[in-house]
Amino acid sequence: MLADELHFGRTAERLYLSQSRVSQLLRALEQRIGGQLVERTSRRVSLTPLGREFAASLRPAYAALERVVESTRQAARGVEGQLRIGFQGTANDHILKAVAAFQEEYPGCAIDVTELPLNDPFSALRRGEVDTAVVLLPVAEDDLVLGPIFSRQPQTLTVSTRHPFAGRTTVTAEDLAGTALISVAGPAPGYWRQAQAPAHTPSGTRIPPGPEVRTLQEGLSMIAANRGGMLLCRPTAEYNQRADIVHLPISGLPDSSLGLIWRRGEETPHLKAFAATLPS
Incomplete structure:
Protein backbone atom coordinates (compact mmCIF):
# COMPACT_ATOMS: atom_id res chain seq x y z
CA MET A 1 0.00 0.00 0.00
CA LEU A 2 2.88 2.35 0.71
CA ALA A 3 4.07 1.84 -2.89
CA LEU A 15 -3.92 -0.48 7.32
CA TYR A 16 -5.50 0.74 10.59
CA LEU A 17 -2.00 1.17 12.05
CA SER A 18 0.02 4.04 13.43
CA GLN A 19 2.59 5.77 11.22
CA SER A 20 5.36 4.61 13.55
CA ARG A 21 4.21 0.99 13.13
CA VAL A 22 4.29 1.36 9.33
CA SER A 23 7.84 2.72 9.60
CA GLN A 24 8.85 -0.22 11.81
CA LEU A 25 7.42 -2.73 9.34
CA LEU A 26 9.23 -1.01 6.45
CA ARG A 27 12.57 -1.09 8.32
CA ALA A 28 12.10 -4.77 9.12
CA LEU A 29 11.37 -5.54 5.47
CA GLU A 30 14.40 -3.57 4.27
CA GLN A 31 16.62 -5.38 6.78
CA ARG A 32 15.31 -8.72 5.57
CA ILE A 33 15.90 -7.80 1.92
CA GLY A 34 19.23 -6.10 2.57
CA GLY A 35 18.53 -2.91 0.68
CA GLN A 36 16.63 0.39 0.84
CA LEU A 37 13.15 0.30 -0.72
CA VAL A 38 11.88 3.80 0.12
CA GLU A 39 13.46 7.24 0.18
CA ARG A 40 11.79 9.55 2.70
CA THR A 41 12.36 13.27 3.12
CA SER A 42 10.42 15.98 4.93
CA ARG A 43 8.60 16.79 1.69
CA ARG A 44 8.00 13.53 -0.12
CA VAL A 45 8.20 9.75 -0.15
CA SER A 46 9.47 7.87 -3.22
CA LEU A 47 10.50 4.35 -4.13
CA THR A 48 14.13 3.57 -4.81
CA PRO A 49 14.94 1.64 -8.02
CA LEU A 50 15.10 -1.49 -5.86
CA GLY A 51 11.74 -0.57 -4.33
CA ARG A 52 10.10 -0.11 -7.74
CA GLU A 53 11.43 -3.47 -8.92
CA PHE A 54 10.27 -5.16 -5.70
CA ALA A 55 6.77 -3.64 -5.94
CA ALA A 56 6.39 -4.58 -9.62
CA SER A 57 7.45 -8.17 -8.93
CA LEU A 58 5.16 -8.44 -5.93
CA ARG A 59 1.95 -7.11 -7.52
CA PRO A 60 0.97 -10.30 -9.46
CA ALA A 61 1.43 -12.47 -6.35
CA TYR A 62 -0.53 -9.98 -4.24
CA ALA A 63 -3.36 -9.91 -6.80
CA ALA A 64 -3.44 -13.72 -6.84
CA LEU A 65 -3.59 -13.77 -3.03
CA GLU A 66 -6.51 -11.32 -3.08
CA ARG A 67 -8.36 -13.57 -5.54
CA VAL A 68 -7.76 -16.64 -3.38
CA VAL A 69 -9.09 -14.79 -0.32
CA GLU A 70 -12.15 -13.65 -2.28
CA SER A 71 -12.83 -17.13 -3.68
CA THR A 72 -12.58 -18.56 -0.14
CA ARG A 73 -15.07 -15.94 1.06
CA GLN A 74 -17.39 -16.92 -1.77
CA ALA A 75 -17.08 -20.58 -0.80
CA ALA A 76 -18.05 -19.69 2.76
CA ARG A 77 -21.09 -17.69 1.58
CA GLY A 78 -22.24 -20.23 -1.02
CA VAL A 79 -23.42 -19.41 -4.54
CA GLU A 80 -24.25 -15.73 -4.34
CA GLY A 81 -22.67 -12.44 -5.31
CA GLN A 82 -21.44 -12.07 -8.91
CA LEU A 83 -19.94 -14.26 -11.62
CA ARG A 84 -18.16 -12.46 -14.48
CA ILE A 85 -18.06 -14.46 -17.69
CA GLY A 86 -16.07 -13.57 -20.79
CA PHE A 87 -16.88 -15.02 -24.20
CA GLN A 88 -15.45 -14.85 -27.69
CA GLY A 89 -17.63 -13.80 -30.60
CA THR A 90 -21.39 -14.19 -30.26
CA ALA A 91 -23.03 -15.50 -27.09
CA ASN A 92 -24.77 -18.45 -28.76
CA ASP A 93 -27.75 -20.47 -27.55
CA HIS A 94 -25.56 -22.79 -25.46
CA ILE A 95 -24.19 -19.89 -23.42
CA LEU A 96 -27.49 -18.01 -23.16
CA LYS A 97 -29.38 -21.12 -22.04
CA ALA A 98 -26.68 -21.87 -19.46
CA VAL A 99 -26.86 -18.31 -18.13
CA ALA A 100 -30.66 -18.49 -17.91
CA ALA A 101 -30.57 -21.87 -16.13
CA PHE A 102 -27.94 -20.63 -13.68
CA GLN A 103 -29.89 -17.46 -12.89
CA ASP A 120 -6.86 -12.36 -27.16
CA PRO A 121 -8.87 -15.11 -25.45
CA PHE A 122 -6.85 -15.39 -22.21
CA SER A 123 -5.58 -11.98 -21.05
CA ALA A 124 -8.81 -10.69 -19.47
CA LEU A 125 -8.99 -13.84 -17.36
CA ARG A 126 -5.37 -13.52 -16.29
CA ARG A 127 -5.86 -9.85 -15.37
CA GLY A 128 -8.82 -10.76 -13.17
CA GLU A 129 -11.31 -8.81 -15.29
CA VAL A 130 -13.48 -11.94 -15.63
CA ASP A 131 -13.82 -15.00 -13.39
CA THR A 132 -14.20 -17.50 -16.23
CA ALA A 133 -14.24 -17.45 -20.01
CA VAL A 134 -15.86 -19.32 -22.88
CA VAL A 135 -13.26 -19.58 -25.63
CA LEU A 136 -12.55 -21.41 -28.85
CA LEU A 137 -10.37 -24.49 -28.41
CA PRO A 138 -7.60 -25.53 -28.20
CA VAL A 139 -6.42 -24.35 -24.77
CA ALA A 140 -2.99 -25.44 -23.53
CA GLU A 141 -2.08 -22.84 -20.88
CA ASP A 142 -0.32 -24.05 -17.72
CA ASP A 143 -1.97 -21.43 -15.49
CA LEU A 144 -5.51 -22.04 -16.78
CA VAL A 145 -7.90 -24.94 -16.27
CA LEU A 146 -10.01 -26.26 -19.15
CA GLY A 147 -13.41 -27.36 -17.82
CA PRO A 148 -16.44 -28.48 -19.81
CA ILE A 149 -16.10 -28.68 -23.61
CA PHE A 150 -19.31 -28.02 -25.51
CA SER A 151 -20.89 -26.62 -28.68
CA ARG A 152 -19.04 -28.94 -31.05
CA GLN A 153 -19.93 -27.63 -34.51
CA PRO A 154 -18.82 -28.25 -38.11
CA GLN A 155 -16.61 -25.59 -39.60
CA THR A 156 -17.40 -23.50 -42.66
CA LEU A 157 -15.23 -21.61 -45.10
CA THR A 158 -16.49 -18.06 -45.59
CA VAL A 159 -15.49 -16.33 -48.83
CA SER A 160 -16.49 -13.33 -50.93
CA THR A 161 -19.25 -13.70 -53.50
CA ARG A 162 -16.48 -12.84 -55.98
CA HIS A 163 -14.25 -15.72 -54.87
CA PRO A 164 -13.79 -18.68 -57.25
CA PHE A 165 -15.29 -20.99 -54.59
CA ALA A 166 -18.44 -18.88 -54.25
CA GLY A 167 -20.39 -20.96 -56.77
CA ARG A 168 -19.77 -24.23 -54.95
CA THR A 169 -22.06 -25.90 -52.44
CA THR A 170 -19.21 -27.44 -50.42
CA VAL A 171 -15.40 -27.55 -50.21
CA THR A 172 -12.81 -29.88 -48.69
CA ALA A 173 -9.83 -29.21 -46.46
CA GLU A 174 -7.54 -29.90 -49.41
CA ASP A 175 -9.26 -27.09 -51.34
CA LEU A 176 -7.77 -24.62 -48.86
CA ALA A 177 -4.53 -24.83 -50.81
CA GLY A 178 -6.31 -22.78 -53.47
CA THR A 179 -7.18 -19.75 -51.35
CA ALA A 180 -5.48 -17.35 -48.95
CA LEU A 181 -6.66 -17.99 -45.41
CA ILE A 182 -7.31 -15.01 -43.14
CA SER A 183 -5.75 -15.56 -39.72
CA VAL A 184 -5.99 -14.06 -36.25
CA ALA A 185 -3.23 -11.68 -35.15
CA GLY A 186 -1.53 -11.93 -31.75
CA THR A 205 0.05 -28.88 -48.95
CA ARG A 206 0.79 -25.28 -48.04
CA ILE A 207 -2.18 -22.93 -47.53
CA ARG A 214 -7.94 -8.74 -34.61
CA THR A 215 -11.73 -8.98 -34.62
CA LEU A 216 -14.40 -10.97 -36.40
CA GLN A 217 -15.76 -7.82 -38.02
CA GLU A 218 -12.31 -7.07 -39.45
CA GLY A 219 -12.25 -10.60 -40.81
CA ALA A 237 -21.45 -18.23 -39.91
CA GLU A 238 -25.24 -18.45 -39.61
CA TYR A 239 -25.33 -15.42 -37.33
CA ASN A 240 -23.22 -13.35 -39.72
CA GLN A 241 -25.18 -13.52 -42.97
CA ILE A 261 -11.71 -21.98 -18.62
CA TRP A 262 -10.64 -20.39 -15.35
CA ARG A 263 -7.48 -19.61 -13.40
CA ARG A 264 -5.79 -22.63 -11.86
CA GLY A 265 -6.46 -22.96 -8.14
CA GLU A 266 -9.45 -20.60 -8.20
CA GLU A 267 -12.44 -22.89 -8.74
CA THR A 268 -15.27 -21.30 -6.75
CA PRO A 269 -18.82 -22.51 -5.99
CA HIS A 270 -19.99 -20.03 -8.66
CA LEU A 271 -17.79 -21.69 -11.29
CA LYS A 272 -18.78 -25.22 -10.32
CA ALA A 273 -22.45 -24.31 -10.46
CA PHE A 274 -22.19 -22.56 -13.81
CA ALA A 275 -20.06 -25.34 -15.33
CA ALA A 276 -22.77 -27.83 -14.35
CA THR A 277 -25.33 -25.92 -16.44
CA LEU A 278 -23.33 -26.25 -19.68
CA PRO A 279 -24.30 -29.07 -22.05
CA SER A 280 -21.65 -31.68 -22.81
Whole structure:
Protein backbone atom coordinates (compact mmCIF):
# COMPACT_ATOMS: atom_id res chain seq x y z
CA MET A 1 0.00 0.00 0.00
CA LEU A 2 2.88 2.35 0.71
CA ALA A 3 4.07 1.84 -2.89
CA ASP A 4 0.65 3.06 -4.08
CA GLU A 5 0.11 5.91 -1.62
CA LEU A 6 3.72 7.13 -1.23
CA HIS A 7 2.47 8.66 2.01
CA PHE A 8 2.97 7.15 5.46
CA GLY A 9 -0.12 8.79 6.95
CA ARG A 10 -2.57 7.52 4.30
CA THR A 11 -0.92 4.09 4.33
CA ALA A 12 -1.34 3.91 8.10
CA GLU A 13 -5.03 4.83 7.78
CA ARG A 14 -5.66 2.14 5.16
CA LEU A 15 -3.92 -0.48 7.32
CA TYR A 16 -5.50 0.74 10.59
CA LEU A 17 -2.00 1.17 12.05
CA SER A 18 0.02 4.04 13.43
CA GLN A 19 2.59 5.77 11.22
CA SER A 20 5.36 4.61 13.55
CA ARG A 21 4.21 0.99 13.13
CA VAL A 22 4.29 1.36 9.33
CA SER A 23 7.84 2.72 9.60
CA GLN A 24 8.85 -0.22 11.81
CA LEU A 25 7.42 -2.73 9.34
CA LEU A 26 9.23 -1.01 6.45
CA ARG A 27 12.57 -1.09 8.32
CA ALA A 28 12.10 -4.77 9.12
CA LEU A 29 11.37 -5.54 5.47
CA GLU A 30 14.40 -3.57 4.27
CA GLN A 31 16.62 -5.38 6.78
CA ARG A 32 15.31 -8.72 5.57
CA ILE A 33 15.90 -7.80 1.92
CA GLY A 34 19.23 -6.10 2.57
CA GLY A 35 18.53 -2.91 0.68
CA GLN A 36 16.63 0.39 0.84
CA LEU A 37 13.15 0.30 -0.72
CA VAL A 38 11.88 3.80 0.12
CA GLU A 39 13.46 7.24 0.18
CA ARG A 40 11.79 9.55 2.70
CA THR A 41 12.36 13.27 3.12
CA SER A 42 10.42 15.98 4.93
CA ARG A 43 8.60 16.79 1.69
CA ARG A 44 8.00 13.53 -0.12
CA VAL A 45 8.20 9.75 -0.15
CA SER A 46 9.47 7.87 -3.22
CA LEU A 47 10.50 4.35 -4.13
CA THR A 48 14.13 3.57 -4.81
CA PRO A 49 14.94 1.64 -8.02
CA LEU A 50 15.10 -1.49 -5.86
CA GLY A 51 11.74 -0.57 -4.33
CA ARG A 52 10.10 -0.11 -7.74
CA GLU A 53 11.43 -3.47 -8.92
CA PHE A 54 10.27 -5.16 -5.70
CA ALA A 55 6.77 -3.64 -5.94
CA ALA A 56 6.39 -4.58 -9.62
CA SER A 57 7.45 -8.17 -8.93
CA LEU A 58 5.16 -8.44 -5.93
CA ARG A 59 1.95 -7.11 -7.52
CA PRO A 60 0.97 -10.30 -9.46
CA ALA A 61 1.43 -12.47 -6.35
CA TYR A 62 -0.53 -9.98 -4.24
CA ALA A 63 -3.36 -9.91 -6.80
CA ALA A 64 -3.44 -13.72 -6.84
CA LEU A 65 -3.59 -13.77 -3.03
CA GLU A 66 -6.51 -11.32 -3.08
CA ARG A 67 -8.36 -13.57 -5.54
CA VAL A 68 -7.76 -16.64 -3.38
CA VAL A 69 -9.09 -14.79 -0.32
CA GLU A 70 -12.15 -13.65 -2.28
CA SER A 71 -12.83 -17.13 -3.68
CA THR A 72 -12.58 -18.56 -0.14
CA ARG A 73 -15.07 -15.94 1.06
CA GLN A 74 -17.39 -16.92 -1.77
CA ALA A 75 -17.08 -20.58 -0.80
CA ALA A 76 -18.05 -19.69 2.76
CA ARG A 77 -21.09 -17.69 1.58
CA GLY A 78 -22.24 -20.23 -1.02
CA VAL A 79 -23.42 -19.41 -4.54
CA GLU A 80 -24.25 -15.73 -4.34
CA GLY A 81 -22.67 -12.44 -5.31
CA GLN A 82 -21.44 -12.07 -8.91
CA LEU A 83 -19.94 -14.26 -11.62
CA ARG A 84 -18.16 -12.46 -14.48
CA ILE A 85 -18.06 -14.46 -17.69
CA GLY A 86 -16.07 -13.57 -20.79
CA PHE A 87 -16.88 -15.02 -24.20
CA GLN A 88 -15.45 -14.85 -27.69
CA GLY A 89 -17.63 -13.80 -30.60
CA THR A 90 -21.39 -14.19 -30.26
CA ALA A 91 -23.03 -15.50 -27.09
CA ASN A 92 -24.77 -18.45 -28.76
CA ASP A 93 -27.75 -20.47 -27.55
CA HIS A 94 -25.56 -22.79 -25.46
CA ILE A 95 -24.19 -19.89 -23.42
CA LEU A 96 -27.49 -18.01 -23.16
CA LYS A 97 -29.38 -21.12 -22.04
CA ALA A 98 -26.68 -21.87 -19.46
CA VAL A 99 -26.86 -18.31 -18.13
CA ALA A 100 -30.66 -18.49 -17.91
CA ALA A 101 -30.57 -21.87 -16.13
CA PHE A 102 -27.94 -20.63 -13.68
CA GLN A 103 -29.89 -17.46 -12.89
CA GLU A 104 -33.07 -19.43 -12.31
CA GLU A 105 -31.38 -21.85 -9.91
CA TYR A 106 -29.18 -19.26 -8.16
CA PRO A 107 -31.06 -15.94 -8.14
CA GLY A 108 -28.66 -14.58 -5.50
CA CYS A 109 -25.73 -14.64 -7.92
CA ALA A 110 -25.74 -12.07 -10.74
CA ILE A 111 -23.98 -12.88 -14.01
CA ASP A 112 -22.05 -10.22 -15.88
CA VAL A 113 -21.21 -11.21 -19.49
CA THR A 114 -18.33 -9.51 -21.32
CA GLU A 115 -17.18 -10.00 -24.92
CA LEU A 116 -13.51 -10.95 -25.31
CA PRO A 117 -11.36 -9.92 -28.28
CA LEU A 118 -11.13 -12.59 -30.95
CA ASN A 119 -7.35 -12.30 -30.95
CA ASP A 120 -6.86 -12.36 -27.16
CA PRO A 121 -8.87 -15.11 -25.45
CA PHE A 122 -6.85 -15.39 -22.21
CA SER A 123 -5.58 -11.98 -21.05
CA ALA A 124 -8.81 -10.69 -19.47
CA LEU A 125 -8.99 -13.84 -17.36
CA ARG A 126 -5.37 -13.52 -16.29
CA ARG A 127 -5.86 -9.85 -15.37
CA GLY A 128 -8.82 -10.76 -13.17
CA GLU A 129 -11.31 -8.81 -15.29
CA VAL A 130 -13.48 -11.94 -15.63
CA ASP A 131 -13.82 -15.00 -13.39
CA THR A 132 -14.20 -17.50 -16.23
CA ALA A 133 -14.24 -17.45 -20.01
CA VAL A 134 -15.86 -19.32 -22.88
CA VAL A 135 -13.26 -19.58 -25.63
CA LEU A 136 -12.55 -21.41 -28.85
CA LEU A 137 -10.37 -24.49 -28.41
CA PRO A 138 -7.60 -25.53 -28.20
CA VAL A 139 -6.42 -24.35 -24.77
CA ALA A 140 -2.99 -25.44 -23.53
CA GLU A 141 -2.08 -22.84 -20.88
CA ASP A 142 -0.32 -24.05 -17.72
CA ASP A 143 -1.97 -21.43 -15.49
CA LEU A 144 -5.51 -22.04 -16.78
CA VAL A 145 -7.90 -24.94 -16.27
CA LEU A 146 -10.01 -26.26 -19.15
CA GLY A 147 -13.41 -27.36 -17.82
CA PRO A 148 -16.44 -28.48 -19.81
CA ILE A 149 -16.10 -28.68 -23.61
CA PHE A 150 -19.31 -28.02 -25.51
CA SER A 151 -20.89 -26.62 -28.68
CA ARG A 152 -19.04 -28.94 -31.05
CA GLN A 153 -19.93 -27.63 -34.51
CA PRO A 154 -18.82 -28.25 -38.11
CA GLN A 155 -16.61 -25.59 -39.60
CA THR A 156 -17.40 -23.50 -42.66
CA LEU A 157 -15.23 -21.61 -45.10
CA THR A 158 -16.49 -18.06 -45.59
CA VAL A 159 -15.49 -16.33 -48.83
CA SER A 160 -16.49 -13.33 -50.93
CA THR A 161 -19.25 -13.70 -53.50
CA ARG A 162 -16.48 -12.84 -55.98
CA HIS A 163 -14.25 -15.72 -54.87
CA PRO A 164 -13.79 -18.68 -57.25
CA PHE A 165 -15.29 -20.99 -54.59
CA ALA A 166 -18.44 -18.88 -54.25
CA GLY A 167 -20.39 -20.96 -56.77
CA ARG A 168 -19.77 -24.23 -54.95
CA THR A 169 -22.06 -25.90 -52.44
CA THR A 170 -19.21 -27.44 -50.42
CA VAL A 171 -15.40 -27.55 -50.21
CA THR A 172 -12.81 -29.88 -48.69
CA ALA A 173 -9.83 -29.21 -46.46
CA GLU A 174 -7.54 -29.90 -49.41
CA ASP A 175 -9.26 -27.09 -51.34
CA LEU A 176 -7.77 -24.62 -48.86
CA ALA A 177 -4.53 -24.83 -50.81
CA GLY A 178 -6.31 -22.78 -53.47
CA THR A 179 -7.18 -19.75 -51.35
CA ALA A 180 -5.48 -17.35 -48.95
CA LEU A 181 -6.66 -17.99 -45.41
CA ILE A 182 -7.31 -15.01 -43.14
CA SER A 183 -5.75 -15.56 -39.72
CA VAL A 184 -5.99 -14.06 -36.25
CA ALA A 185 -3.23 -11.68 -35.15
CA GLY A 186 -1.53 -11.93 -31.75
CA PRO A 187 -1.41 -11.79 -28.75
CA ALA A 188 -3.16 -15.17 -28.84
CA PRO A 189 -0.54 -17.96 -28.63
CA GLY A 190 0.74 -19.47 -31.86
CA TYR A 191 -0.82 -22.92 -31.38
CA TRP A 192 -4.25 -21.32 -30.92
CA ARG A 193 -3.92 -19.08 -34.00
CA GLN A 194 -2.66 -22.06 -36.04
CA ALA A 195 -5.78 -24.03 -35.12
CA GLN A 196 -8.04 -21.22 -36.34
CA ALA A 197 -6.09 -20.80 -39.61
CA PRO A 198 -3.90 -23.83 -40.41
CA ALA A 199 -0.82 -23.32 -42.57
CA HIS A 200 -1.14 -26.69 -44.33
CA THR A 201 -3.89 -29.00 -45.54
CA PRO A 202 -4.21 -32.47 -43.94
CA SER A 203 -2.00 -33.88 -46.75
CA GLY A 204 0.70 -31.29 -46.08
CA THR A 205 0.05 -28.88 -48.95
CA ARG A 206 0.79 -25.28 -48.04
CA ILE A 207 -2.18 -22.93 -47.53
CA PRO A 208 -1.40 -19.36 -48.68
CA PRO A 209 -1.45 -16.90 -45.75
CA GLY A 210 -3.94 -14.07 -45.94
CA PRO A 211 -4.27 -10.87 -43.89
CA GLU A 212 -4.19 -10.99 -40.10
CA VAL A 213 -7.19 -9.55 -38.23
CA ARG A 214 -7.94 -8.74 -34.61
CA THR A 215 -11.73 -8.98 -34.62
CA LEU A 216 -14.40 -10.97 -36.40
CA GLN A 217 -15.76 -7.82 -38.02
CA GLU A 218 -12.31 -7.07 -39.45
CA GLY A 219 -12.25 -10.60 -40.81
CA LEU A 220 -15.67 -10.27 -42.45
CA SER A 221 -14.58 -6.99 -44.07
CA MET A 222 -11.46 -8.65 -45.48
CA ILE A 223 -13.57 -11.52 -46.79
CA ALA A 224 -16.02 -9.14 -48.46
CA ALA A 225 -13.06 -7.36 -50.10
CA ASN A 226 -11.98 -10.76 -51.50
CA ARG A 227 -8.69 -10.70 -49.57
CA GLY A 228 -9.10 -14.35 -48.58
CA GLY A 229 -11.32 -16.89 -46.85
CA MET A 230 -11.83 -17.49 -43.16
CA LEU A 231 -12.79 -20.55 -41.15
CA LEU A 232 -15.84 -20.03 -38.92
CA CYS A 233 -17.93 -22.42 -36.88
CA ARG A 234 -21.41 -22.98 -38.28
CA PRO A 235 -23.35 -20.94 -35.64
CA THR A 236 -21.05 -17.94 -36.15
CA ALA A 237 -21.45 -18.23 -39.91
CA GLU A 238 -25.24 -18.45 -39.61
CA TYR A 239 -25.33 -15.42 -37.33
CA ASN A 240 -23.22 -13.35 -39.72
CA GLN A 241 -25.18 -13.52 -42.97
CA ARG A 242 -24.28 -10.80 -45.49
CA ALA A 243 -25.08 -10.20 -49.15
CA ASP A 244 -21.39 -9.95 -50.11
CA ILE A 245 -20.13 -13.20 -48.55
CA VAL A 246 -21.05 -16.90 -48.68
CA HIS A 247 -20.55 -19.66 -46.10
CA LEU A 248 -19.53 -23.05 -47.50
CA PRO A 249 -19.56 -26.30 -45.49
CA ILE A 250 -16.05 -27.74 -45.38
CA SER A 251 -15.17 -31.41 -44.87
CA GLY A 252 -11.92 -32.90 -43.63
CA LEU A 253 -11.35 -30.55 -40.67
CA PRO A 254 -12.03 -31.20 -36.99
CA ASP A 255 -15.19 -29.69 -35.52
CA SER A 256 -14.93 -26.33 -33.79
CA SER A 257 -15.52 -26.50 -30.02
CA LEU A 258 -15.88 -24.13 -27.09
CA GLY A 259 -14.48 -24.64 -23.62
CA LEU A 260 -15.01 -23.06 -20.21
CA ILE A 261 -11.71 -21.98 -18.62
CA TRP A 262 -10.64 -20.39 -15.35
CA ARG A 263 -7.48 -19.61 -13.40
CA ARG A 264 -5.79 -22.63 -11.86
CA GLY A 265 -6.46 -22.96 -8.14
CA GLU A 266 -9.45 -20.60 -8.20
CA GLU A 267 -12.44 -22.89 -8.74
CA THR A 268 -15.27 -21.30 -6.75
CA PRO A 269 -18.82 -22.51 -5.99
CA HIS A 270 -19.99 -20.03 -8.66
CA LEU A 271 -17.79 -21.69 -11.29
CA LYS A 272 -18.78 -25.22 -10.32
CA ALA A 273 -22.45 -24.31 -10.46
CA PHE A 274 -22.19 -22.56 -13.81
CA ALA A 275 -20.06 -25.34 -15.33
CA ALA A 276 -22.77 -27.83 -14.35
CA THR A 277 -25.33 -25.92 -16.44
CA LEU A 278 -23.33 -26.25 -19.68
CA PRO A 279 -24.30 -29.07 -22.05
CA SER A 280 -21.65 -31.68 -22.81
